[in-house]
Every structure is written in C-alpha cells, then in structure tokens.
Amino acid sequence: MDRPAAPQAAPAPPPARPEVECLQAYSAPLEGRRGLLRLDFNENTVGPSPRVVQAIRAIPAEHIAIYPEYEGLQAAVAAALMRTSGAAAAGPGLEPHHIGLFNGVDAALHAVFQAYGAPGDRLLTTSPTFGYYSPCARMQGMAIEAIPYRHTDFAFPFDAIRAALTGPAPPRLLLICNPNNPTGTRLAPERILELAAASPATLVVVDELYEAFSGDSVLPLLLAGAGVAGTRAPGADAFAAYPNLLVLRSLAKTAGLAGLRIGFAIGHPAVVDRVGRVTGPYDINSFAVTAAFAALDDQAYVDAFVAEVLAAKALLQQRLTTAGWRHQGEGGNYLLLWPRARGAAAVEQRLRDAGILVRSMAGKPLIDGSLRVSIGTRAQMEQFWSAWQQADS
Numbered sequence: 166m167d168r169p170a171a172p173q174a175a176p177a178p179p180p181a182r183p184e185v186e187c188l189q190a191y192s193a194p195l196e197g198r199r200g201l202l203r204l205d206f207n208e209n210t211v212g213p214s215p216r217v218v219q220a221i222r223a224i225p226a227e228h229i230a231i232y233p234e235y236e237g238l239q240a241a242v243a244a245a246l247m248r249t250s251g252a253a254a255a256g257p258g259l260e261p262h263h264i265g266l267f268n269g270v271d272a273a274l275h276a277v278f279q280a281y282g283a284p285g286d287r288l289l290t291t292s293p294t295f296g297y298y299s300p301c302a303r304m305q306g307m308a309i310e311a312i313p314y315r316h317t318d319f320a321f322p323f324d325a326i327r328a329a330l331t332g333p334a335p336p337r338l339l340l341i342c343n344p345n346n347p348t349g350t351r352l353a354p355e356r357i358l359e360l361a362a363a364s365p366a367t368l369v370v371v372d373e374l375y376e377a378f379s380g381d382s383v384l385p386l387l388l389a390g391a392g393v394a395g396t397r398a399p400g401a402d403a404f405a406a407y408p409n410l411l412v413l414r415s416l417a418k419t420a421g422l423a424g425l426r427i428g429f430a431i432g433h434p435a436v437v438d439r440v441g442r443v444t445g446p447y448d449i450n451s452f453a454v455t456a457a458f459a460a461l462d463d464q465a466y467v468d469a470f471v472a473e474v475l476a477a478k479a480l481l482q483q484r485l486t487t488a489g490w491r492h493q494g495e496g497g498n499y500l501l502l503w504p505r506a507r508g509a510a511a512v513e514q515r516l517r518d519a520g521i522l523v524r525s526m527a528g529k530p531l532i533d534g535s536l537r538v539s540i541g542t543r544a545q546m547e548q549f550w551s552a553w554q555q556a557d558s
C-alpha cells in the first residue's frame with residue numbers, strides 16, 4: 166500500500182524585484198464618488214466640451230475593433246501649445262517630434278523614471294508635492310531628496326534646490342510641480358530655466374498640469390528664444406538651449422478628460438524619443454485620441470472653464486480671509502483650508518455627509534491637519550461655502 170505523501174509547504178510565488186517588494190501600490194480613494202460634489206481630485210467639475218462628447222459618440226463601432234491610430238495628434242498638440250503660448254510666427258516652433266503622447270501624465274512620469282532613473286540615482290524634488298513622484302523613484306531603486314517648502318508661507322526653496330543641483334553629485338532628475346499641488350506655490354518660469362541651465366546633467370521635469378490656472382509656463386519663454394542660456398542660433402530648435410528640460414501637460418483637469426487618460430511630454434526630440442521607448446505601442450486608447458483632437462480644437466471651452474474657476478476661487482479666498490479661516494494656494498484650481506473648530510477628519514466627514522468630497526492632507530509634511538478643496542464653478546463653491554461654515558462650527 167502506498168504511503169500518504171508527506172505534507173509539503175505550498176510553493177511560494179516568485180518574488181518581484183527587490184524595489185517592488187518594498188513598494189506599496191499607489192492608491193487614491195477613488196471609489197464611490199459619483200453623484201457627489203467632487204472637490205477632492207482637482208478635476209474639471211462640469212465635464213468636457215460638448216464637442217468632445219459628440220466626437221466620442223460618433224465613433225463607429227468597427228473602430229473599437231481596430232488598434233488606435235495616432236497620426237496627426239502630435240502636430241495638433243504642438244499647434245495648440247503654440248497658440249496658447251503666444252508663439253511668434255518667426256520664432257522657433259514646436260513640431261511633432263517635440264511631443265510625446267502618454268496615457269495621462271501619470272504614465273509620462275512613469276516612463277520618465279523608467280527611461281532615466283537607475284538604481285542608486287537621485288531624485289531631487291520638493292515636499293509636499295504630487296504624490297506619484299516618490300513611488301516612481303522608489304520602483305526604480307532611486308534615492309529621494311525632497312526639500313521642504315518654506316514654513317509657513319510655502320515659498321519655493323529655490324536656494325536649497327539650486328545648492329542640491331550644483332553640488333558635487335548632481336541628481337539624475339529634478340521634479341518641479343508648477344504651480345505645486347497641493348500648496349499652490351508658484352515659481353517664475355525664468356527661475357526654472359536658471360535651474361535647468363545650472364545642471365545640464367540633470368533632467369529637469371516641470372509638471373505643468375495646473376499651468377492654465379496661473380499662466381506660469383516655460384514654453385512661452387522657450388518659444389520666444391528667451392532665458393539665461395539664450396545663446397541659441399537663429400532657426401535652432403526651441404529646446405536647443407535647454408535639452409535637459411521636459412514639460413508635462415495633460416487634458417485631464419482643464420479639458421475634463423481625466424477618465425479617458427491622455428497627457429503629453431514636451432521637450433527636446435532626443436529626450437522625447439528616449440521616454441517614448443519605454444511605453445507600449447498602443448498605450449493610449451482610441452477614445453482618448455478622438456477626445457483629444459476635439460478638446461484641442463475647442464480651446465474656448467477650456468478658457469471659459471478656467472475663467473469661471475478663477476472667479477470662484479477669488480470669491481472663496483475673499484470669504485475665507487474675511488471670516489478668518491487659514492487658507493493657502495496661489496496657483497491651481499485648489500486651496501488648502503485649515504479647519505479651526507474641529508479636526509480635519511471630522512470636517513471632512515461632515516462635508517461628505519453634506520454630499521461634498523474634499524481631500525485630507527493627513528500625514529503630509531507642513532500641511533497635516535488641512536484639507537485640499539478643488540475649485541469648481543461659482544454655484545458649486547456657494548454650495549461648498551455654506552456646507553463648510555456648518556461643518557467647521
């Protein structure tokens with residue numbers, strides 16, 4: 166008679182790379198948000214242009230069965246950026262090879278780190294800032310140096326960043342979010358060019374996701390041929406003097422395409438090429454492509470939404486100041502608010518009970534105890550203002 170087999174330990178699944186074993190999945194509280202006033206992710210609160218919706222509805226069913234086609238999209242992005250950057254007809258232009266297409270700026274960031282970040286390399290950035298930079302660095306095994314914004318006015322730590330850039334071992338990557346999410350800190354684009362010129366070996370990535378709300382972009386300077394390294398020969402590439410500068414833009418927030426995922430990296434063709442090498446051939450889906458063409462063609466819609474948000478933001482800031490609530494946020498479609506009558510968690514819950522979502526900044530350096538509130542239309546912010554006064558009483 167056969168002996169029963171000795172019990173064996175179940176085989177363990179193979180481990181991932183050491184960097185991945187130490188990583189926690191980047192998770193944002195994104196479920197169950199429909200039907201509420203969503204002031205928690207800095208999204209467009211009214212949706213995309215009707216022309217975008219119309220274009221998506223017109224997609225024939227057979228197109229869903231075909232791999233996406235990207236022909237013409239980089240040229241359309243370049244033309245739209247030239248228009249919004251006030252590019253002079255005689256100045257250097259943006260061309261398709263300056264534009265990388267990505268499945269959202271998140272995917273662009275991921276690709277930048279994959280292409281440029283090797284184990285042991287250093288990421289230089291600020292703190293607190295957008296939460297996806299650090300996990301991207303960690304998954305590559307990079308070291309992170311995060312320099313805090315100035316306490317208590319959140320000014321950009323320019324001198325410290327410059328010193329860290331120009332020290333004996335320049336960082337591989339510098340990530341600047343301008344305006345910064347979540348502090349709203351603005352940095353003059355001229356200063357970013359100064360930093361890029363100070364450390365040619367560092368890839369300086371400027372995340373301009375919220376640029377439309379402040380107007381601070383390096384692109385108009387590059388397209389005007391300006392900047393501290395301004396030695397460019399006539400007719401030279403727009404990035405000739407700053408080949409180590411990469412700008413990120415998205416249609417997620419202002420154009421309201423967050424659910425479709427489409428973002429861009431704009432830079433020297435050689436850098437755009439390298440970052441594009443680590444993405445899959447069809448990472449952006451056909452719906453996003455169709456929507457992007459339509460959105461880029463309706464700048465008036467975006468401009469009107471931005472104007473509405475800025476008006477609503479100014480009104481809310483004025484009310485908060487008059488009523489004596491601490492608040493912060495120069496650039497961007499968001500403000501940090503510090504509750505005073507209750508803890509932030511209690512106020513967040515009371516707002517949720519009133520049907521309004523905001524984002525807790527619990528545990529973040531310098532801003533622990535605050536709530537980040539995205540700005541929508543004036544009518545939406547009226548609703549927020551009355552709920553806020555009750556929630557923090």
Ligand SMILES: Cc1ncc(COP(=O)(O)O)c(C=O)c1O
Nearest residue numbers: 269270271295346374415417428
């Ligand atoms: C500063 C910043 N960068 C990038 C992203 C991601 O943008 P996208 O939706 O295009 O991936 C966000 C989204 O919140 C953000 O706040």
